Amino acid sequence: MSARILVVDDKRDLARGVALVLSKLQAEIAVAHSAEEALELLEREPADVVLSDIRMPGRDGLSLLDCVRERWPQAHVILFTGYGTIDSAVDAMRRGAFDYLTKPFNNDELLVVTERALNEIRDQQEIARLRAELRGTYDFHGIYSRDRHMQPVIEAIRRVAPTSATVLIWGESGTGKELVARAIHAESPRANRPFVAFNAAALPETLAEAELFGCKKGAYTSADRDRKGLFLEADGGTLLIDEVASMPIGLQGKLLRTLQEREVLPLGSGTPIQVDARVIATTNEEARRLLRENRLRRDLYYRLSVMRIAVPALRQRIEDIPLLAELFLERLTSPEKVAKRLSPGALRLLISHDWPGNVRELQNVVERAALMARGEEVSPADMTLEDDDLDWQPEDAESVPYEEAKRSAIERFQRRYVEHLMHEAEGNISAAARKANMTRAALHRILKRLGLAAEGEIDAELEEGREEEPSSLV
């Protein structure tokens, strides 16, 4: 789509002259001879750049500027000021003009200023396009992702959504389990029925039971009224049982019966009520361990895990880190402003972090950093990352062979070391290598193995500095 320029001047020959000069640019050009006529034209077809004289009979250029700023804020306005209207020029800039030209101006001045305005508009449109793409291409009911390791999750959601099968979602804390549950609901035929979430943690058993299955007045000491219960609230829709293993074992039995019989028995009532709620449960601990420690009933586990979805940890889907960081930066920003951006060093740092708190942690880090950053750019210095817990725990070794445990411990050490190193060196690989007293090639190998930076990027940097060990580049 070609850009559109509107030239406004009451002096017809001047307007024509300007239009003629600008016809060299790749843009459509329209001419108006008063502010009123300009507004009419804009109404019919908005322009990207408006060039206008300040002094005109009727509505003047400044008033036109105000009008355009208000109604077409994306458009750039350039004003022509004559001798003796310097004050107006200052005023114009303050009121949001893109620039001004003092008459008489030559063709080059006119072309340069107009081209600058057009380029800026193109950049803004490009950013808007990229952001729209970011939204459209990778957003699945609020789950943003581009890393291929998330693909199985999205496919699983698509597959289970049309059914009423129970689903067990497993994933570390903060990986987006609730988001996945909501996506299943949103993608299902139940989408316009309620989505209800229940979390038993920190509730005494009786209260949890009343909350979930409902109760008759007087069923327990503080039950001062009948309660419907979340199961029935979710009738026709979806019930999310968050952290299913935090439910007392007795209640887990009642949940199992409800799933089998498709009816709930409110506390203190003898009459079961039919219910049709699709149940999705989440857990952030491995099922094997929960079963072994008897924190999850085996029969309930089998019933729930008709379909299992494992949400990968953020460190296992590195390509999502820049995407999500960008998303969270953008969400912080009001629509009319341009979001802050991450410096390359900041991005490298984010990519090399271990993210024990996953997406939630990334969101917190990015939001804090954006507050810290003074300018448009978020730098490594603006970011605070928690140290990962490197301590070896006996239970870590439970089901893992020695070699595998060792490899993973070494990798965690390298990750942590390199992350700290890159942080200190503000993302500069050469400086980092110097600090660690290793060759850049060696650091490069580690970064590459850990998948900590785009390969092209590192290779480019190595090439630039004429790497001393070219054989190790492969």
Ligand SMILES: Nc1ncnc2c1ncn2[C@@H]1O[C@H](COP(=O)(O)OP(=O)(O)OP(=O)(O)O)[C@@H](O)[C@H]1O
């Ligand atoms: N892929 C994603 N795209 C956008 N936002 C995400 C994504 N994954 C997670 N989030 C955001 O990260 C935060 C944590 O997600 P969510 O609550 O779903 O995680 P969780 O696995 O249920 O965490 P917990 O185990 O602590 O309950 C939320 O604010 C969520 O919106």
Ligand SMILES: [Mg+2]
């Ligand atoms: Mg959750």
